[in-house]
Amino acid sequence: MEIKAGIALADYTSWLIGGPADYFALPTNIEELKSCWKWGFERSLPVSFLGGGTNVLISDKGIRGLTICLRKFSKIEINCEKSNLKISCLSGTAKSELLKAFLKYKLQPALFLAGLPGDVGGGIVMNAGVAENFFPREFGEIIESFNVLSFDGKIFSIKKYQHHEISWSYRHSKGWEPxxxxxxxxxxxxxxxSSILDKVKQANIxxxxxxxxxxxxxxxxxINSAQHKSAQLIDSCGLKGFRIGDAQVSTKHANFIVNLKQATAQDTWSVILHVQKSVYEQTGVHLKTEVVRLGEWD
Ligand SMILES: Cc1cc2nc3c(=O)[nH]c(=O)nc-3n(C[C@H](O)[C@H](O)[C@H](O)COP(=O)(O)OP(=O)(O)OC[C@H]3O[C@@H](n4cnc5c(N)ncnc54)[C@H](O)[C@@H]3O)c2cc1C
Incomplete structure (x- = not known):
């Protein structure tokens, strides 16, 4: 498979922000994934993984070494067994593919999946979900098990983790790494x-x-917590519309930072720090970031 040099990672994130990957690979199956990982190891390169790129802030300097992007690592199999729907999929499968499957069978998980971008692997890592009080509302509630590939430089091994072996918390899963x-x-x-399609349409509206x-x-x-909703706190501190360069606290939803056009990662990070500082000074609450920073930062 082809490994490219100097690829702009901004094109692989929903923020359209981020510098280059020294090396970049888009495997489509497990053999390609292993072969590019081995290629990186043989050259002593650090290896980073990217899913759909919808929850990462990649530095302007980019990511050193090899970035393996999983968005083409996609395949889904759907079966009905007795009274259960069984789905197995590669981790780069888009969440929207799961949504389609659940919608087809008019099942509840379609509701929380509606509107969740990115892929299934990223959904497990982040325990992605929604705040509304219905069931299921996050990935940890629908995953029966998953496989993790690891590499010690000589041998690849795959370990299966059952749902109960993982610690699932708000926007985080633990116990499967590295x-x-x-x-x-x-x-x-x-x-x-029978009303699931209407509910999904309403949620999208x-x-x-x-x-x-x-x-x-x-x-x-x-991150929201049991005590506070971050958007409300940020809004109450008058930060909607606050802007550095082209990175702006959304005027529509205070917990979103939007890229107006040419926002850099540094602009965006500076807005994040400013929001944290202002909210702390005005309310005493320390907001924790949900977004994951990747790459080389000062
Ligand atoms: C418009 C918009 C709306 C959103 N709404 C929601 C929402 O309602 N609820 C919510 O929870 N999130 C939401 N998100 C955030 C994001 O979509 C989720 O966190 C999503 O699950 C991230 O998946 P991803 O594939 O994009 O992961 P990425 O952003 O690519 O990666 C996230 C982290 O996971 C790691 N990673 C990714 N794949 C793997 C893998 N296979 N193995 C190991 N590590 C991996 C990456 O290295 C990174 O650290 C939203 C994002 C956008 C842009």
Whole structure:
């Protein structure tokens, strides 16, 4: 498979921000994934993984070594077994493919998946989900098990993790690292909800009304907690519209930072720090970032 040099990573993120990858690979299957990882190891290069790029802030200097992007590492198999829907998919499969499968069978998980961008692997890593109080509402509630590929420089090994072996918390999963998530397995009872399509349509209308989906972003930048909603805190501190360069706290949704056109990672990070500082000074709450920083930072 082809490994390219000097690829602009901005093109692989929803924020359209980020410098170059020294080397870049887009494997489509497990053999290609292993071969590019081995290629990086043989050259003593650090190896980083990127899913759909919808929750990362990549530095302007880019990522040293080899970046393996999984967005083409995609394949889905759907079967009905007895009264269950069983799905197995490679980790680079878009979440929207899961949404389609659940919609086809009119099942509840379609509701939280509606509008979640990125791929399945990124969804497991981030335990992606929604704030609304329904079930299921996050990845940890639909994943039965998943496989993680690791490499010690000589041998590749795949370990299967069952749902209960993982610690699932708000926008985070723990207990499977190190390695790369390669395959996910989902089992869900076939209990039809005939109104699910209407509910999904309604959820999409609400998202469209509340979120700046027409502008490049990474979704919510800061984590919500049981005590506070980050958007409300940021808004209450008068920070909507605050801007450095082309990075701006969205005027529509205060927990989104949008790229107006030419925002750099540094602009964006400076806005994040300013929001954290202002909110802390005015409310005493320290906002934690949900977005993951990748690459070389000062
Ligand atoms: C408009 C918009 C709306 C959003 N709304 C929501 C929302 O409602 N709820 C929500 O939870 N999130 C939301 N997000 C954030 C984001 O979509 C999720 O966190 C998503 O699950 C990230 O998946 P990804 O494939 O893009 O991961 P990436 O952003 O590519 O990666 C995230 C992290 O996971 C690591 N990673 C990715 N794939 C793998 C793998 N296979 N193995 C090991 N590590 C891996 C990366 O190295 C990185 O550290 C939104 C984003 C946008 C742009």
């Amino acid at each position: 390695g790369v998530i390669v395959e996910a397995f989902i089992k869900w009872p076939i209990e039809e909800d 609400i998202r469209l009304r509340k979120q700046p989906l027409d502008m490049p972003s990474c979704g919510s930048v800061f």
